[in-house]
Amino acid sequence: MTSPTVLTPALADFVTSHLSIHLAASDDRGFATLVRGLGCRRDPTAAGRLRMLVAAPQAEPVLRALATNGRIAVVFSEPESHRTVQLKGHDAHRVERDPDDTALLAPYIDTMVNRLATVGTPEAFVRALLHCPTEALCIVRFTPDEVFGQTPGPQAGQRLATGCALP
Amino acid sequence: MNTVLNLDSLRSCLEGILPAGLATCAPDGTPNVTYVSQLMYVDPEHVALSFQFFNKTRENILANPHATVLMMDPDTAARYRLSIRYLRTETAGPLFERMKATLAGIASHTGMAGVFRLRGADIYRVLAIEAVPGHSLPPPVARAPLLPALRRSVDALAGCRSLEHLIDTLAQCLERHFGITHQMLLMADATRPRLYIVASRGYASSGAGAEIPYGVGVIGVAAREQTPIRIIFPAAEYAYGRAIREQLEGGELADRLEASIPLPGLPDPSSQLAVPVRAGDRLMAVLYVESDQQYRFDYDMEDALVALCAMLGPCMCALQFEALEDDGTPAVPARPPPDAAAPPLRVRYFAQDGSIFLDDTYLIKGVAGSILWALLQDHQTLGRCEFSKRELRLDPRLRLPEVADNLDARLILLSRRLADREADLRIEKAGRGRIRLALARPVSLIAGGVQAA
Known part of the structure; x- marks a missing residue:
């Protein structure tokens, strides 16, 4: 089912470049819910897999839904350009946080502060929005098996063929 | 719905200052997540989302109306999840127009002018509001109530x-x-x-x-x-x-x-x-x-x-x-203009559109032009300078509409237009229900291209 080729090097570079992130999951009744992501990095143990940072108390309904079916949708958007992609997967689940995950949060927040400054968002606002104590940080790992271009416009939502240029 | 958290107290989150996230679910259970350009307050129980493009979100909500919005307070960064249920789409009317105008502002604010086009306002019922735990900033200093x-x-x-x-x-x-x-x-x-x-x-x-x-x-x-x-x-x-x-x-x-x-x-x-x-x-x-x-x-x-x-x-x-009630004060005869020797002010009137020109410079047209012309005619032929609003209301020369037209507003507009032009011709109040024509120099009235008086 999953194709390791979905996460091309270019796509992996883009989604790990500290973008604005939202993760969604749906429970078995068909109710979808979502939470803000706090960073994304390649999983060092498996090519084509991503590790997503979230704040556990905020992500509670998302984690609950993921535990039942593993279905996930994640949208990544570059605030300055609105370039946006959505990845979907079927094998998402919570995994143990490691020191490299924890180390990602500070540079993620710093980059987001700079990115959002270009659209006029104050630093204090961004730091409050993305604040997460280390002990609350948790990791969702998944293998993207579909990718959609979602940059605003009539083409938004179209599935991107493997290896095709990002929107 | 939660009695403490309600949409009325969260309206700043619904201004479109920061984009919200929207999660929907396809019939096969696959989630979908996207940013929404505009989330708008409708009333304490409803929000509207902008429908701009046919996409997966659209397909999902038509098949499964349940969705969740993650929105944030633009001042404090506090976040809220709204559980919502899609009801209908409006493609015209007041709500649609309000959303269209708001979206135009958001589009130009976010560099998306020309990309965003509102196809409809999707109306959702808000089923629940949840405050998402996390850090937030203190609320801004309250402005004067x-x-x-x-x-x-x-x-x-x-x-x-x-x-x-x-x-x-x-x-x-x-x-x-x-x-x-x-x-x-x-x-x-x-x-x-x-x-x-x-x-x-x-x-x-x-x-x-x-x-x-x-x-x-x-x-x-x-x-x-x-x-x-x-x-x-x-x-x-x-x-x-x-x-x-x-x-x-x-x-x-x-x-x-x-x-x-x-x-x-x-x-x-x-x-x-x-x-x-x-x-x-x-x-x-x-x-x-x-x-x-x-x-x-x-x-x-x-x-x-x-x-x-x-x-x-x-x-x-x-x-x-x-305004039409007259206080019954008898009209006083026209006073001579202060400077009778001055060259007369040429007032030209075109009946076709009621337009008036003062010394060949355009003043006004329509009902206000007809009113001024009637006042000046009576001044020239009858020597009058005071008029009751009641008589003006009934004057057929003014071509006032049958339906209740706001004559008083027309007179105010005329008097302000004359003041803007610093014309040697003014309209002033002259007691309750009455106005006075005040001339700084004689006038010469010209109807169309021909001198009338």
Whole structure:
């Protein structure tokens, strides 16, 4: 089912470049819910897999839904350009946080502060929005098996063929 | 619904200042997540989401109406999840137009002008609101509360005894109590779908007499839909001056609209709010306020001005009829002009459109032009300089519409237009229900191309 080729090097570079992130999951009744992501990095143990940072108390309904079916949708958007992609997967689940995950949060927040400054968002606002104590940080790992271009416009939502240029 | 968390107290999250996230679920259980350009407050139980493109979100909500929005407070960064259920899509009407105008502001604010086009306003019922745990900033310092400002303004309007007094008091209240420095009041024309400026503040010229057709710009859309239109970011396509220029260039209105009187107004306002003024079902006027500052007018300000205008409309209506009551003071004969030896002011009138030129310079047209011509004719032939509004209302020469036209507003507009032009010809109040024609030099009346008197 999953194709390791979905996460091309270019796509992996883009989604790990500290973008604005939202993760969604749906429970078995068909109710979808979502939470803000706090960073994304390649999983060092498996090519084509991503590790997503979230704040556990905020992500509670998302984690609950993921535990039942593993279905996930994640949208990544570059605030300055609105370039946006959505990845979907079927094998998402919570995994143990490691020191490299924890180390990602500070540079993620710093980059987001700079990115959002270009659209006029104050630093204090961004730091409050993305604040997460280390002990609350948790990791969702998944293998993207579909990718959609979602940059605003009539083409938004179209599935991107493997290896095709990002929107 | 949670009794503490309610949409009324979270309206700043629904201004479209920051994008919200939206999660939906396909019939096969696959989640979908996207950013929504606009999440708008409808009422305490409903929100509207902008529908711009046919996409997966659209497909999902038509098949499975349940969705979740993650929104944030633009001041504190506090986050909230709204569980919502899709009800219907509106593609025309007041709510659609409000959303379209708001979206235009968001589009230009986010560099998306030309990309965003509203296909519909998707209406959702809010089933639950959840505060997402996490850090937030302290709320901003509260500005001066609006209820006392509203109360003081309502009290002041209640004491007005003439339309002119009411109009001036409104402008003063907006300035003093609400700190609004750029404002205009436009009266609805009873016969044609257009508004004319009767008073303004904050501009080099009052613009009295300038017209805006229904449907054009923030003001015209507020009039046509009879709903407040508020934009908190610069939105070029809703700048009325530009919108009207574009329509005129199209030729459609060029021959019918009062285009010779320049519209006052900020060239590129950052915040705009137009509020219809109604008496019953009838549109009386539109109040328009604007600012160079972004997000100058929020939901609470809109509420306050809507409430103020709800009182203004019936007051206007009542004073309009009261204005026709004459105090019975006998007319005094015309006084000789102060400088009878001065060269006469040439007043040229074209009956076809009621236009008046003073010494070959355009003044005004339409009903206001016909009124001035009738006053001047009576002055020349009968020596009169005082007139009752009641007799004017019945004067067939004025070609007033059958339906109740706001004669008083036309007289105010005429007197302000003459003042703007610094003409040697003024219209002044002369006691209750009466006006006086004041001339600084003799006049020579020319009907069409031919000298009449």
